[in-house]
Amino acid sequence: MAKCSCGMVGCAHEKADTGFQAPLKALNFLRAHAHGNGQIVSVAWEREGGNVCRYDLEIPKRIHPMMLPGVRHLVERVAKSVLWSAGGWKLYLAGPDEIVKPVAKAYTKKGLRAFDYDFFSSLYGRPVEVEIVPLRKMPVTNEREILVKNNVNGNRIGFDLGASDFKISALKRGKVVFSKEFPWDPRPQSDPEYHYEKLSAGLEEAALALGGKVDAIGGSSAGTFVGKKLGVASLIRGVKEKNPAKYEVAQNIFVRVEEEWQCPFEVFNDGDVTALAGAITMKRNGVLGVAMGSSEAVGYINPRGALTGRISELAFAPVDLNPNAPRDEWSGDAGVGAMYFSQQAVDHLARQFGFKFPKTMKLPERLKVVQAAMAKNEEKALRIYLMIGRYLANAAAWYHEFYDYQNLMILGRVTSGFGGSVILETAKMGLEALDPALAEQIDIFMPDEKARRLGQSVAAAQIPVVK
Numbered sequence: 001m002a003k004c005s006c007g008m009v010g011c012a013h014e015k016a017d018t019g020f021q022a023p024l025k026a027l028n029f030l031r032a033h034a035h036g037n038g039q040i041v042s043v044a045w046e047r048e049g050g051n052v053c054r055y056d057l058e059i060p061k062r063i064h065p066m067m068l069p070g071v072r073h074l075v076e077r078v079a080k081s082v083l084w085s086a087g088g089w090k091l092y093l094a095g096p097d098e099i100v101k102p103v104a105k106a107y108t109k110k111g112l113r114a115f116d117y118d119f120f121s122s123l124y125g126r127p128v129e130v131e132i133v134p135l136r137k138m139p140v141t142n143e144r145e146i147l148v149k150n151n152v153n154g155n156r157i158g159f160d161l162g163a164s165d166f167k168i169s170a171l172k173r174g175k176v177v178f179s180k181e182f183p184w185d186p187r188p189q190s191d192p193e194y195h196y197e198k199l200s201a202g203l204e205e206a207a208l209a210l211g212g213k214v215d216a217i218g219g220s221s222a223g224t225f226v227g228k229k230l231g232v233a234s235l236i237r238g239v240k241e242k243n244p245a246k247y248e249v250a251q252n253i254f255v256r257v258e259e260e261w262q263c264p265f266e267v268f269n270d271g272d273v274t275a276l277a278g279a280i281t282m283k284r285n286g287v288l289g290v291a292m293g294s295s296e297a298v299g300y301i302n303p304r305g306a307l308t309g310r311i312s313e314l315a316f317a318p319v320d321l322n323p324n325a326p327r328d329e330w331s332g333d334a335g336v337g338a339m340y341f342s343q344q345a346v347d348h349l350a351r352q353f354g355f356k357f358p359k360t361m362k363l364p365e366r367l368k369v370v371q372a373a374m375a376k377n378e379e380k381a382l383r384i385y386l387m388i389g390r391y392l393a394n395a396a397a398w399y400h401e402f403y404d405y406q407n408l409m410i411l412g413r414v415t416s417g418f419g420g421s422v423i424l425e426t427a428k429m430g431l432e433a434l435d436p437a438l439a440e441q442i443d444i445f446m447p448d449e450k451a452r453r454l455g456q457s458v459a460a461a462q463i464p465v466v467k
């Protein structure tokens with residue numbers, strides 16, 4: 001499979017990806033021209049507890065004026081990738097002023113990355129700060145490790161909350177005795193009781209399958225967390241926008257569940273549980289889990305089998321340098337993961353390739369239309385899944401710049417059916433063409449169909465400790 005000049009692996013200049021600009025291609029171009037004797041641009045984000053994630057980029061000592069805007073753009077995209085992979089409230093930059101000063105300005109309240117500034121200021125409860133320092137004063141990477149034990153004793157319930165449905169599983173001594181998907185529409189809801197009552201009803205149904213005896217509950221949810229309190233989460237976005245007085249009630253939904261059920265209870269970001277499910281399935285560590293659902297949910301288990309406390313919200317991290325790439329409707333940014341690995345991506349590509357949808361049709365229903373067309377071997381549907389696989393090949397290599405991982409697990413509704421197999425095989429071939437050595441290091445895989453649809457809820461159920 002060849003790599004064309006636009007940076008897209010296997011690209012035949014399909015209409016939908018003509019302008020794709022792979023960030024790794026630009027990064028490798030700068031590395032090659034630095035020849036190991038360039039200058040360093042350094043980016044680091046500090047988050048809670050003194051945790052720091054740092055990334056150093058070597059660039060040529062002399063940058064041609066015509067190249068300067070492109071180098072600035074790449075450094076800003078690196079800064080954003082570090083931020084959304086690790087999290088942070090303070091940005092440190094080191095490097096030439098003509099490169100780092102515009103990046104510093106971008107991460108201010110009125111800067112280009114104002115959304116990111118507001119998001120992380122809200123998440124950490126303090127304004128985002130930016131400091132330009134000499135390279136010798138840059139903080140070094142320092143990330144904690146959080147060990148998570150997997151348990152199968154007792155009667156357990158696990159849930160996984162998504163934007164269009166939530167899944168609940170009940171386990172008796174490790175065996176699944178109940179699994180069900182419950183439809184809901186949480187994002188536009190302004191009353192937090194909607195979220196609480198829907199989840200409670202699902203838990204009650206699962207408890208019945210266990211004879212009413214529940215020893216532990218584990219959860220997986222979209223959104224960010226501060227302990228068991230939801231931070232910024234699209235699931236409760238409607239409450240924040242329409243009923244801000246009740247926003248804290250919505251944030252404490254899991255605290256209420258724990259108080260009601262009076263048993264060991266744990267809840268994690270859905271991306272982390274995705275990675276945990278992969279680690280359980282493969283009995284290996286160094287897992288980057290990517291769930292392609294209503295958005296892109298990502299989690300990480302490091303090579304030592306631990307969580308690192310990273311935010312891993314790669315839905316907002318760039319995978320395409322093209323400033324005219326599709327834009328995420330929430331952040332307003334172009335070329336971020338949500339537009340390449342989600343139902344949004346399927347919708348965007350489907351319309352590019354000739355699908356017609358009623359304006360009132362929601363994304364889950366549009367995905368079903370595409371999946372039905374794929375089952376009938378329609379070419380326009382095949383092109384969608386081929387394109388997502390090509391995007392994933394590039395993203396797998398790019399994500400490796402920010403995560404030490406050997407296993408890339410993909411799952412979620414977008415990967416259901418034959419389309420998921422096309423994404424998988426295309427990504428594998430694409431990564432082999434892009435970087436054969438890296439392809440030898442990374443195993444891209446999917447669990448079986450049942451695990452893909454219910455794996456996160458089953459994995460979440462195994463997290464709490466029952467003595």
